[in-house]
Amino acid sequence: MSAGKNKINLSVDAVVFGYDKDTGISLTLIRRKNPPFKDAWALPGGLVKYAETLEAAVHRELREETSLEVNYLEQLYTYGHPDRDPRNRVVSVAYYGLIRQSQFQLHADSDASEARWFNIAQLPDLAFDHQKIVDTAILRLKNKITYEPIGFELLDQKFPFIQLLTLYEVIRGKKLDRRNFKKKFLQLGILEELPEKHSSGKGRPGTMYQFKKKAYFDLKEKGMVFEV
Amino acid sequence: MSAGKNKINLSVDAVVFGYDKDTGISLTLIRRKNPPFKDAWALPGGLVKYAETLEAAVHRELREETSLEVNYLEQLYTYGHPDRDPRNRVVSVAYYGLIRQSQFQLHADSDASEARWFNIAQLPDLAFDHQKIVDTAILRLKNKITYEPIGFELLDQKFPFIQLLTLYEVIRGKKLDRRNFKKKFLQLGILEELPEKHSSGKGRPGTMYQFKKKAYFDLKEKGMVFEV
DNA sequence: GCAAAAGTGTTCCTTTTACACCCATGC
């Protein structure tokens, strides 16, 4: 603590989004066990070790604090204001990640657990400048989903079309025309229609689809522009 | 050197773009005076001081190493691979900036100077992972200019329309239709036509314009979407 | 047979692209 007092600390923080067709977009927060901001909710994260990559640090912290394993992870922004941590100087590289929430109900709502999902519309007060980070992440998610097919990271591997539509509606925050959206999306040629049907219990069952990842990357390489 | 050996160093690097209607897009590099990569060209940058913001560090380093003062500065990406610096762990927050090159001919091509403009099409081998940073910055510039009017940061305050067109052609790397481009741009309502004319020596002199910054921010606030 | 949700096609309008002629200036 005395040696290296004048050296800046480097940390990572992660905004992990999950999606559930019934509850919408959520993100993972952990409850802080120590001061400052003891008992407040915060983003998972922590100091980067000397020899690990930033991405490795994020994965490690997520594993340690939430036992989540994310597939999709992208750097968001680096927050470096001198006063963002009241103890000492901590510069934090923020990442955002996406997971299929259906696979991780673990921390859902047990009061005893330290990690929980929060709907992005009902977040508690956050420690440090984490609200700012979350705001940036949500903005990025909105933008990103229009020109990269990241939505598939949030849905199950196989899904009825209506779920894709609903996901876009939730993230964009407005109703979309079912027919136009489907037309446009199918035209991209990155969805595979499956023989299976999916019934929600009521009404006509919908066709299941899955993302053709390979087709997408092939097309992307040829200069195809994704935009929805 | 022995104390804090296990703490990560934090630096900033800056990709400063300049534009000249005759020579195109350039960026500033400095020649390294010390190992590693002694005598190689590198981006201006250096370690962040304990109590300064990241932006302040960038401005300071630019002042010290190139005597440039940039108005437009934006965070680009943070590079943190453990091996990016052969000496020890240095995580670097990269920024990119824009300036009116016409105001800074200082370091233009004096062989004795340590800072120089290089056309982005003819860059020398760069130290560290700086080529990667530059690639990202160029990509960002191309993207950004289509949905934010950052071009005005590169042009003189008053400019004939043709220069705006040429700037976009250079950055996009392809010819644009003069009439369609002008129509689209003027429709945005963020350009002010000036009474002055500008002659290139030959042909009919062109009308001068200037960017209506206030009008732009007012419109932006009302939700207007800039896209060219 | 009725309620609920999925499937499908056409028209209209807006935006984008393509394109050609006249005008002001310097020499």
Added chain:
DNA sequence: GCATGGGTGTAAAAGGAACACTTTTGC
């Protein structure tokens, strides 16, 4: 008066938005 570059408008094509009826299932 001719070469050079700047200014302007229109028509065709493409893309996006709006919109209604039929089909399949559960009860």
